[in-house]
Amino acid sequence: MRLTFFILSVLLLASCSNNNTITLSGVITNPDSNVITLNIPYTQTHDTIATLAEDGTFKATIEISKPHMANLINGDAYLKLNLVPGANLNIKFDGIELKSGKAANVTITGEGSESSSLLLNMRNADTNNNLRAVLSLPTAEFEETVTSDAMLLSKMIEEFESSNPGNDTFIEMLRLEQKVLLAQKYDYFVMYHARFAPNDTLPIPEEYKTFSATIPTDNYEAFKEIRVYQQFVVNEHTSKIENQIKEEEIEERSAEFVNREIDIIKTLEVPQIVKDELGNRLLGSYTYQPDSIKNIMKERYTEIITNKKYTKAFTVLLAQLEKLQPGAIAPTFAYNDINGEKVTSEDLKGKVIYIDVWATWCGPCKAEIPHLKKMEEELHEQDIAFVSISVDNNKSAWEKMVAEKELKGYQLFAPNDWNSEIIKDYAIRGIPRFIMIDKEGKLVNANASRPSNPETKEKLIELANS
Structure with a gap:
């Protein structure tokens, strides 16, 4: 009897152990990287879990105590x-297909694969991949398109629910996610339809403007699990906070405004995880702020953020920015130009260097191009090197735009887009970013004014003549 009890106990323990792990294996053809990483938003982990073998196969076992949404990542x-x-x-x-957004040939099989297969099938069923085209539709066609798509996805969820009982939390989160995605489409239609379809003069339905208000902002389990819902909740709180401060008639983007924003975040009746995200978003603008606001952020960020990952990242950012003060030796660069020729910062020493870090997908970047071209033409006889460094993940898109827009100056391409050296060296958190370097290779401003600002031209002439 004792032996039987012992064996049963061992089997139960083994079963419990197995139920706290998950095995991921498979094969990637045309991989975009030689490693597999796994991002689990709920636990805020982003870890390399496997290295691909020469034939593209991989296998990993991870510990997991409850179901979680995750992203399996191979390069891009x-x-x-x-x-x-x-x-x-x-x-x-x-890997090449999936990187370009095509998931039709992806397969997910094995024990416990049903819910992941549903996510894959829903991804492939979403026909609204060209968002701009959808937002350009007349209102009636837009409504028909997004409603039809939402109904199809809802039906897929219902069919999964009926054949896979016991997945109530997963189903609830999926439905919440779909509602947020629909709200996004309505919001985008309100914001961009007039720009994309200027000849459509019909009024936009009022329900598009109020649909977001029907979504609760207090599902904190979903907040930790679903990235798009987390962004939605943060957007809603940010909007309410900013409107409250405006009603108090505090000057927008002033030091007083930021102080008040921090005060309100501190007193919000929400879990700390929400305050962490609100605070981290606030810090995201740090590099673009005047010193008066930077000082407030440095002094007060720990009042609203306790997340160690965020506080550490901000500390690292401050250390990076300290090395980018005016007068410091500018970080070097070496990239190939549009003709495949290597251009380095050392090659341009003796000239003032004005760098534009940009990408073809960046609207504000493209808006500066006419101003940059005009300034280049007006200052072409000065000792100034105009250097545009693309951080596109699509090299052909960059090559096409350089040709079509007849872009001048030094047109360089930085491999690895957002992980490129220029991004890391200059602690860039958003583009366009303009950088000014003097003839001796020293920084004048690591976050310089844009070409559309008249002061930029004046400063460049001053440096060129010094």
């Missing part, structure tokens, strides 16, 4: 999964 290719304890998933995809 990503796949959304629902990780269920005890699952054994086999995943196959083409």
